[in-house]
Amino acid sequence: MDTLPLYRQLAIHYRQAIDAGTLAPGSRMPSLRALMDRHAVSLSTALQTCRHLERDGYLEARPRSGYFVRQPRRPACEPVSEPAVRLAEPARYVGIQERVTSIIAQGKQYPVQFNLAAASGACELYPAEALKQATIRALRNDPSVLTSSAPPMGSAALRSVLAERALPSRIVLGRDDIIITNGCIEALNLALRAVAQAGDVIAVESPTYYGLLQILEALGMKALEIPSSAQSGISVEALELAAQTYRDIKAVVVVPNFQNPLGAVMPDESKARLVAWCEANAIPLIEDDTYSLLGSTDTPLSAAKAWDRTGNVIHCASLHKTLAPGMRLGWISAGRWHERVAQLKHAQSRAQEVLLQLAVADFMGSSAYERYLRRLRLALRDQREQMIEAVATYFPEGTRLTPPQGGLILWVELPGRASSELLFERAMREGIAIAPGQMFSNSDRFDSCIRLSCGLPYTRELNTAMRTLGSLAAEC
């Protein structure tokens, strides 16, 4: 935060006050003079602060009266509607691989200038220099780190730090409850292999991350899609209802915090109910908790595992989104399936190499990590808000979007019968990559939706690209 210009720091301060209701809509923003006195800043800085907040839709200037608090312009997009609870569709073998492959192949025909398809942050958001230094330190501390066998379950130092860092999510783990994996994807594979086999039915959110559908397809499992909303994630009622019809559900997989692609956070009571229901029905609950640190505020979100009393919840996560996309470091805490997962990890790929684990343990154990994380959160919050504003400004009337409180993506519902596939094709020709809705379900229910990344810094060029995308959306 200390590297941001002063006016940005002040703007963030007041934005938080507005979000928290400390400054209510309609109330008067402190005058420029008051800002100068209160924060010991120049007139220019005070003015920039207010203009920045105005640009972001937090303030409006009233002639001769100064600045007043308004609601951010975001509500110009109506929130995505809460789906009616309905019985889930029949479970079936997922057929997503072909669909995703074909989309990716199409995408490769054009050079991408703006990658809004990936759920990842721009490289410059991540602490390259600190990680480089930590890696060099780790190499110098133990020159034989690359030539000795890697510890089977992962570096004890990293697992200790992860256990400690999990406490704010209300997860209490020992380091030996954690196994380091080749990313969260491997963790999810191990979790699914531990509790189910080919042919089994797995309940997932709908829409859900296409990577999960690809995993299920590769393992020969069936996906049962459970209605989920941008407001509160998976509908536990719908799951309970579906289970009356599909009595052979072998696991439930959810992303409880900043769900991909909806951006939803499950309310705590919903997490508690889901954990209790899974436990009561002896159905393992697998959670992918990769995004929970990317919220707008420092207030930590609870993992579903926080309510786990019997080891029925398998917690998976990774550092790709929060620390280093290139490091491929994930982990799994498999509760009562710990031994089984350890065996499967051993049989599937043995240990992960340890050098980068040591580097990450070093960095994550320092206060620099917390400062970095705060910067990342603020940068992402800015980018999200600017992207939301761009959708509100440039996309056709009737476009729906529920502003997420964190994460790297926006889920946008185009009006009417708009085809996201068509938009995808046309946008690709303009060098803009987006993720069309049909990647996130086996059904055609999301064909008018798109997922947009908020990972890129909101530059003038990106603004132009968003304007182009909005115009194209109006024609699809």
Next chain:
Amino acid sequence: MDTLPLYRQLAIHYRQAIDAGTLAPGSRMPSLRALMDRHAVSLSTALQTCRHLERDGYLEARPRSGYFVRQPRRPACEPVSEPAVRLAEPARYVGIQERVTSIIAQGKQYPVQFNLAAASGACELYPAEALKQATIRALRNDPSVLTSSAPPMGSAALRSVLAERALPSRIVLGRDDIIITNGCIEALNLALRAVAQAGDVIAVESPTYYGLLQILEALGMKALEIPSSAQSGISVEALELAAQTYRDIKAVVVVPNFQNPLGAVMPDESKARLVAWCEANAIPLIEDDTYSLLGSTDTPLSAAKAWDRTGNVIHCASLHKTLAPGMRLGWISAGRWHERVAQLKHAQSRAQEVLLQLAVADFMGSSAYERYLRRLRLALRDQREQMIEAVATYFPEGTRLTPPQGGLILWVELPGRASSELLFERAMREGIAIAPGQMFSNSDRFDSCIRLSCGLPYTRELNTAMRTLGSLAAEC
């Protein structure tokens, strides 16, 4: 090689001459004076050379006559007998996990001083400093290497080097035929998942690497064990015979060069015949070619894939044994299953992190790599020969061992009905870990065998441990 003392270099030179038959058994070794003149060395160096060769069993000193060439003492161990070809046992679900877990658990009760159980080299054999420097260079060349997404199929630079380095094994690959994996274990998993599914029968060598049996068990596949010999590896005749009974073999998995645990190298005609038979019967052939660079000589060994004309051979390998046990870098060239394997890798664990791939590409592309490899081969050859000599000297009469021409391990058959399990337990109490024969098969056929690592430098302490092991073997 240039870091070895002069007398060791000379000893290696003459050992090669003896092995090649240039100096025949019974012939006179050049006199000390001749050695001094020919190589411009001191008397002390010439003497040390001859004593070293004497100690290794290559020369014998005859009073007043000087040194004469003898056969190395290795034949004191009789070679492991070539098994009679017989119909393979019924395929069955492997049950190795429990057995191996129980062995490992037993092992953990005692502190290990001498780990002769692992098929890996001592840390100091590997080029820690060069890899460290290459890693630091890679970090400095591209500071964002850890914070950018990793390339899905692996670093193009590494894949190019691997393709080039595969040429001496007579494998012709483009870099895009290669996918980088989390070690050879992941490569084998992907290969098996690409061509078979749970319940399928897979033909494997017998004895075979227990890791392969663990993979099959974890994937729910059945292992059909095919007799294999220390002289020539898998018996293709036995495989052909077995296939008449078991018509549903879905794949064959072999380690054609320095097989684990036998140390066998399949003769080229045998490789050719196996490849042709698999092709004719539409059975995919999966080879694990991890050890082929660890031969006594620079002469490269051909991979089975060298005979592949139709993409029916899936080639898997890794750098754990030849370059860096801690790096977890393997790769797969899956022939006609390339696309399927790429999809499975994506679904199973996504890309490998790229930093260490860049470091390895840098090092493997340099001439320092070749010099290192030569040193490694010579060091391992020394260690193998000293271990062989120790078995010959200290183990009970009737012990059988076929000296392997490369690799990291010895397969030792104890005389009579000796129990390797008992030996394992007793050796563990002395701080000596060995791998008992029952780890390498679902049958009890190898209960009197042990696998010994040649990865450790042959110190005085190791010599004492081998003497202890030999005495224990006489009592089991």
